[in-house]
C-alpha cells in the first residue's frame with residue numbers, strides 16, 4: 072500500500088524543471104528538392120512521397136499502375152527539410168537543450184541556425200544531442216539536407232570497390248523489379264529499393280518523432296531491460312538511459328505495481344552524457360504469472376516504470392511492459408550414437424516444446440512513417456485468430472514500430488527476429504561496422520524487453536547465398552566472401568548481441584544450421600541441410616500438392632507459392648483494360664523472374680483450363696481476357712491454399728517422429744508471407760486490401776491445435792492425428808470417410824477406430840480395414856474425444872486433379888441475421904459435395920471500406936448445410952449488412968461472372 076502511494080505521488084509530480092517542444096506536425100516543416108523545383112509543406116513524422124502527394128506535385132497514388140517507375144526521380148533526388156521553432160525564455164535559461172530524433176531516413180546532415188549538428192547515416196539510428204550552444208532566444212531554424220538514398224548507395228558502392236578492388240554483390244536487382252541498386256550499401260529498409268514482392272520506393276524524410284527537451288537536471292530517455300530466469304527466480308535486468316545536465320547522484324525507483332515492487336537504485340550521473348544506469352530486480356518465479364504464446368495460456372504482462380529522483384525533482388520514464396517466460400533452443404543430437412543424423416532444432420517456452428505455427432512478416436507498408444496502427448492490428452489479429460503463434464520479422468524490412476511489439480506481446484505471437492540484412496553480401500570496412508554496431512545497440516536496447524521476441528537471427532539468406540553461389544564475382548572469391556561474412560556476423564554482431572541481450576538465443580543467419588554452422592566456423596558447407604537448424608524451401612517445378620515433394624527439415628521458416636489478388640483488389644490500382652495476365656501492368660507487378668509461367672503451370676497442373684484457352688501458347692488470345700484472368704486469380708489462390716496445407720501438414724506430421732535416417736522432429740512451419748505492400752501476384756495469404764485469401768482460411772484449419780491429416784501412400788490412407796495440446800486425448804475415435812461427387816453427401820466408404828492421442832506429438836493412426844483407392848475421392852478424417860465431441864476441424868484431402876469447370880450444384884445462403892454489432896450469422900446449403908466453397912462480401916460493400924472475415928471459408932462442403940459467422944473488422948460508414956451483400960461461388964464457377 073505504501074509503495075502504491077509513493078508511486079502515485081511520483082507519477083503525479085509536475086516535471087517543472089523540464090520543457091519539451093515537439094518538432095513534429097503538419098504546419099511547420101517545409102520541404103524542397105535540391106534544385107528547388109518541388110517545394111511545399113511537409114509532415115513530420117512522414118516521408119517525401121506523402122509530402123509530394125499532399126501538395127499536389129503527385130496527383131495519383133504511387134501504388135497505382137506503373138507509378139513506381141514514373142516516380143523514380145523522387146528516390147534519386149536530394150531533399151531538404153526545414154522549419155523554424157521558437158526558443159522562449161524559460162527554454163533558453165536551461166543549459167542543456169537536447170535535440171531528440173527517433174529516426175531519420177536516411178543519409179543527411181542536420182543544421183541548427185547554420186551550425187552543423189549531426190550526420191545521419193542510418194535509418195535505425197536515434198540521436199540525443201545537446202544543441203544548446205547553437206540556439207538563440209526567439210526564432211531558430213533547423214535544416215536537414217538529405218542525400219538521395221539511391222545516389223548515396225551508388226557512390227558508397229563505387230568507393231568501396233575502388234578501395235577494396237572488388238564489388239560487393241549483388242549489383243542491382245533483376246531488371247523486372249524496376250528497382251534500385253546496392254541496397255547493401257545503405258542502412259535503410261532493404262526492400263525499399265524493390266523486392267520480388269514489392270515496388271521500389273526509396274523513401275526520404277523524418278520518419279520518426281523529433282522533439283526538443285530542455286532541462287536543468289536530467290532527461291530520462293529510455294527504460295529497457297530483459298528478463299532472464301536464474302534458478303527459482305526471474306531477474307529483470309533494468310536499464311535506464313538518463314541524459315544528465317549536471318554531475319550528481321540520483322535515487323532511482325523502479326516500480327512493478329502488480330508485484331508491489333519498488334526497487335531503489337543509487338546512481339552517479341555524469342554531466343552532459345547519456346548515462347546508462349543498471350539494476351537487477353529478483354523476483355521469485357512463484358510470484359509471477361507466466362507469459363505464454365497463443366494457444367498455450369495467457370499473455371500475462373507487467374507494467375514497469377522508473378522514476379529518477381534528482382535535485383528534488385522526479386523524472387519519470389515511459390512505462391514498458393514485460394513478461395515472464397523462459398526460452399530454450401534445443402539443439403541436441405537426434406541420435407547421440409550416430410551424430411551424422413543431425414541435431415534437433417526447436418524452442419521450449421516455459422519448458423513446453425512449441426511447434427512454431429505462422430508466417431513471415433514484411434513491412435506493413437512501403438511508406439512506414441505513416442500511421443498504420445489499424446492495419447497492423449488487423450494483420451496481427453488475423454494471425455492470432457487463425458491460431459498462429461509465431462511470425463518471422465524478415466531481415467529485408469525494418470526493426471518494427473513499438474506498437475507492433477506491443478501487439479505481438481498481447482496476442483502471444485512469438486517473433487523470430489532477423490537483423491536487417493537480406494539477400495546480399497555487405498561491406499565490412501570500419502565505418503560500416505561501427506554504423507551497424509550503433510544500429511544494433513540502439514534497436515536491441517529499444518525492444519529487448521518484449522516477451523514476444525523469441526530469437527535474433529543475423530540476416531536473411533546471406534550464408535545460403537554464399538554457398539549456393541548466387542553471385543560469381545571474379546575479384547571476390549568465395550573464400551574472401553566467407554571471411555567477410557564471418558567478420559560481420561560472427562566477429563562483430565554476435566558478441567554484441569550477446570552482450571546486449573542474454574535472454575534469448577542468437578543465430579548467425581536464417582536459414583542456418585544453428586550450432587552446426589557455428590561448429591563449421593560460421594558458414595556451413597550446406598546451410599540448407601534439413602538435418603540442422605532451419606530451412607527455406609521453394610520449388611516451382613514439382614507437384615506442390617504431394618508431400619513427397621518436400622524436405623523433412625527440423626524447422627521450416629520460409630516456404631510458399633504465389634497467387635494473384637482477385638479482380639476487385641487489382642481494380643483499385645490498374646485499369647480494367649489491363650486485367651489480363653500478360654498486360655503490361657500485370658507483368659509489371661510480377662517481379663519473380665519466370666513467375667508468370669510457373670504460376671500458370673502450377674495452377675493448371677491441378678485444375679482444368681477454361682474451355683478454348685491454352686496458355687502454353689503464351690499469347691493465345693482466348694486466355695488474354697478479363698474472364699480468364701478472373702478465373703485464373705481464384706484458381707491461383709485455391710492452388711496456393713492447397714499447397715500451403717499439404718506442405719504445412721507434412722511438417723506437422725513429422726512432429727516427434729524420425730525416419731530411419733534421422734530426419735524429422737520438425738517443429739516449425741512459417742510460410743512465406745503474411746502480408747503485402749502492393750496489389751500484385753505474391754506469396755501472401757492476406758492481400759494488400761486486407762482480404763484473407765483462401766490460404767489464410769486454410770491456415771486456420773491446418774494450424775489448429777489438433778489436426779487429422781491424411782497421407783496416401785501406395786493407395787493406402789493413413790491418418791495422422793497431430794496434437795499440439797499439452798494433455799493426451801484418451802479413447803479418441805478417428806473416422807475416415809470417402810465421398811464422391813455424385814452420391815450426395817453419403818460416403819461411399821467409412822471406417823473408424825479408437826486410439827489414444829498423445830499430447831505434443833504426431834500420432835499415426837492405422838486402420839484395420841483395407842482402404843479405398845483414393846484417386847477420385849474426397850477424403851474426410853475426423854477426431855472425436857471420449858465424449859463424442861469433435862476435436863478440431865474436418866481433415867480434408869482433395870484429389871490431385873480437380874475439375875474446375877464442373878458443375879458442383881447450387882449453393883444457397885440462408886437464415887441470415889445480425890448477431891452482434893459486428894457479427895452476422897448465416898447458413899450455406901449445398902446439393903452435393905463441393906471441393907471448395909468461397910464466400911465473399913460484394914464489391915459494392917468492399918468499395919465502402921468494409922473489411923470482413925468469415926468463421927470459415929474456402930472449405931469443402933461434405934454435409935448439406937453449414938453455419939458461418941461473418942465478422943466485420945472495419946466498417947467506416949457503419950453499414951448494416953444484408954444477405955444480398957454476400958456472394959458465394961464454388962471451384963467450378965468462381966470468377967465466371969466477375970465478383
Ligand code: BMA
Nearest residue numbers: 266267268494531532629743
Ligand atoms: C525468400 C525471402 C524473400 C523473398 C522470398 C520469395 O528469399 O527471404 O527474400 O521475397 O523468398 O522469393
